[in-house]
Amino acid sequence: MQETAFCLSSGHFLFYSMSDSNSTDFTNPTTFILLGIPGLEAAHVWMSIPFCTMYIIAILGNFTIPFIIKTEPTLHGPMYYFLCMLAVTDLVLSTSILPKMLSIFWFNSREINFSACLTQMYFILSFFVIESGILVAMAFDRYVAICDPLRHSTTLTNPVVAKIGLALVLRGAILVLPYLFLVRRWPYCRTNIIPNTYCEHIAVVKLACADIRVSSYYSPFVAFLFIGMDVFFITVSYTQILRAIFRLPTKDARLKTFGTCGSHLCVILAFYIPHVFAALTQRFGHNVPLHLRVLMANMYLLLPPMLNPIIYGVKTQQIRDRLLQIFAHKGT
Template sequence: MSDSNSTDFINPSTFILLGIPGLEAAHVWISIPFCTMYAIALLGNFTILFIVKTEPSLHVPMYYFLCMLAITDLVLSTSILPKMLSIFWFYSREINFTACLTQMYFILSFSAMQSGILVAMAFDRYVAICDPLRHSTILTNPMVANIGLAVVLRGIILVLPYPFLARRLPYCRTNIIPHTYCEHIAVVKLACADIRISSYYSLSMAFLFIGMDVSFIAVSYTQILRAIFRLPTKDARLKTFGTCGSHLCVILAFYIPHLFSALAQRFGHNVALHFHVLMANMYLLVPPMLNPIMYGVRTQQIRVRLLQPFTHQRT
């Protein structure tokens, strides 16, 4: 492999992932909470998928979208955790150039899909509360399948330029990435050429995915809140709002860390590098861990189905 200070390679055969710069001595200890979060994410999301599959009463749009969310959570966390643990535990820091771009694509693509699924779930709640009599005729199974397909295609197609633009750049400065995974900005910053096209495309996609999706969710919930406040009794308002509680928690768990990490990456120049890297990992690991917990705790149908074996044993 070429020395990191040489200029005789255009595209290196491998990159070197440093892990969390400045905290190398604590890598093993840091791996414990990360590994725990991943284990909870795997158990929780597979449990959600199993419960929805085996319980016919949950074969409705809300839970179909929840299954899509669980799948994206599993892919996102699995995209980064195994390689991160190999860095922390076995000092296996090398990653093939193509594998690095593939990892980048999966992370960006499934993050975009996850955002789209949250929009679809907001639309489902909007129809269920604002136009309940037409919910079953609007959100039919074919419509849910079409929405899911649109979300997947949007994530696949709009994220494709990221790895292609990154592949075209010449990397002649260094092949060392100060990160635990191939984060887009961390990779393109290594190029010894103008990266404005990649940077502008990344920024425009961030505004498209986050800005447009958050705007749609905000409009949906504005209409939902107006419908809730028109209900005649306090109990009816609380019960109706309770059906949205899990979804609102999931939205906050996804967008707040994501937005904070993106802003810190671009504008937090005085923030320590290890803090950037930790935040970039947290927004990919925390939502997959929290989503099944929030839906399991707050959704009665899932909670009842989950506790059913234990209640049967008592009787």
């Protein structure tokens, strides 16, 4: 039975096989073979340049934001603590994908150990869920700060923020565990070739020669119940925020208040829009070339870690001013 498309998947992949691979027994594979971007193998070295650049920007940006927040006492507040959590999550997501991708592009190192494949899959899926939850927490922070500002400091205390962060980590870690248990226990007898740059969950599942109905039921359960609820709570929060903003007496007050959550809105769009586009491509874009689907499967995971620190660095005045002070001090 073919697995139902779900929100954490981003490509309906075709399977490539080596000679006689269909007759080879992969019941207990020790390694998988990652093809990289099928059809564009000759351009792998050139394609590594933008991907490597994205990774460098993501690393520098997501280290810089927490450093600025730690060194600037005025930034020690709930919104910035959540921003630090977001930066750490982005670092893990990008590091889970990029190093192996670049080793494929530069050194043709296509093999990945079965356990390493499962580990990579686990980190990608769990931290994707964690990041979605962090965006909900940040939306809640903005809701309290704008709609009930007098209670903001008493509602989102440091212990509460820490508990929220722990709950989000546990949610992501526990929700993804069934994926790993299922993938590990299934037999594999078709091929051990994955047409992607990383161990994408649905691509690995389709290599199994077993009844995958449990996974096909659990995947949409996670997607619609948890990721869908995250989007719902964010939408409700910003509906209330916008209502509160439009009730402000002056245009300047409305613009100033809206500016405090503008960067978060941009981050939300940068996280969910590429993912929605990838999901639609998977669902309705069966005529889309495989290499474009693989690129989408990578971009929706790689764009947010690169864009998030840029968005907050440009749109958040406190961070921007502190960053300019650092550069001005070094220039003197």
